[in-house]
Amino acid sequence: MGRVIVITSGKGGVGKTTTAANLGTALALLGNKVVLIDADIGLRNLDVVMGLENRIVYDLVDVTSGVCRLRQGLIKDKRFNDTLFLLAAAQTKDKTAVSPEQMEELCQRLKKKFDYILIDSPAGIERGFQNAISGADQALVVTTPEISAVRDADRIIGLLEAAGKENPELIINRLRSSLVQKGDMMDIDDMIDILAVQLLGVVPEDDHIVVSSNKGEPVVLDPDSKAGMAFRNIAARIMGEEIPLLSFNEEVGLFGRLRRFFGWAQ
């Protein structure tokens, strides 16, 4: 029996879709059978980030409304051998084209065939969000170190708890350690202090993300990317492994290392 995980945030632009694409790919890399569902009907993106846009024939609405069979709606990722699939959102419909009950039923069916079902939630707290969380066993809340994003994450956690999705876990995205060190950005402790949820992982700001999203190749496939490594670690933590958080301190150079060696570091 698989696990349904919804990736949500409230605020837009914090990296829900990037997170969904990368965690899905990383979980598949780790040998799981994974399906990604784009629940952002009308504003689909996940297919682009995954590089599968040109393969969409049927979408989520076609599946839930019975236009096609579930099998036909699942787009196979060419990089993986039958272990990673995408169920794309409809672009010409809107959020009301699917009901929470239909999503729940869909998740139940997918659970029988897959290890992980990742749902990419739209921004906002309305119908699209309600659809996305309805079938989920667990929620991952993505936030960035900005007050507005943390505020929205707090709201979302409240709504998740009210909907009976207990113990959501947090992913902090786009952390810039140089700014944190200077005290110009919220640090991890500030955020955990307010949100009071389990921290699943921290993803550093990384230029590779922009490049890889545009190329349609999730950054976890890039061995040189720090963000990719962070996502791979998060995927392993989802599978129950205990992996310590990455350290994001900037390279400090020889002098800094010497200083640290002699214990003069602040």
Added chain:
Amino acid sequence: MTRPAVVFKGTMDGLVIVLDEEAALAEIRECLAEKLETARHFLQGARVYVELGKREFSPKEAEELVQLLQSRRGLQVMGFQRNKQRVKELAGAMANEAPKETRCKGNGPTAPKAKGKGLQQPLPPTGRGKSRQGRKKEDKTLFIHHTLRSGQSVRYRGSVVIIGDVNPGAEVIAGGDIVVMGTLRGMAHAGAAGDITSLVAAQGLQPTQLRIADVFTRSPDEATPVPEIPEVAYLQEGTIIIDRYFTLGERLRSSAADPNEDEREEWQWAE
């Protein structure tokens, strides 16, 4: 598609729940429960009237309905009506209306600058606070055993104790005192019904805005270091004072010993 057994309508005086004249009571109950669930954030603590149309309704049925509405989302049934005319025939059902978690009802005066939600009545001219001793006897205290997150709101006629934090974007509005056993970062309004003796205490007092009775204050625009000790806010001569929590006992003792308490109140309100 058949007509739904229950329809919610917004009118000038508030929300009206229109019951289908022919639908069976069980159907109404089911439909209502579903609607309450889907619109729960919107309906929380709302004041509603029930439109019966030509439907016959026994007092028992009415009472059951009132209970359903109140138990689910703390809705307050203000009355029944037939064809938009208020009727008194089922007022009996309202007698035991007062739900345990009474939100601050409109009968209480409140800050003129309070947000539109719920508390809209202006301060009545006689808006003099009850004495601290008087209030303690009659009003109960609501305990909230979790953190209030952004967008969550608690309104209660008595005092409120929160075992957890109050996050930015959350609000607590109480007729009496507010005590937060964690960090208060959101908005707190104590003495919302005009009680100027109300206070707000918190383990960490860092509210975005504080209101006591009709006085309100906000956090400074520039970030200031906040002492990490319990603090308490209360009204003194029409201004909100923030003090270390541990001096509170002293203040209360001295105010209890003040024989001219009533006069003092008069003077405070006179400004």
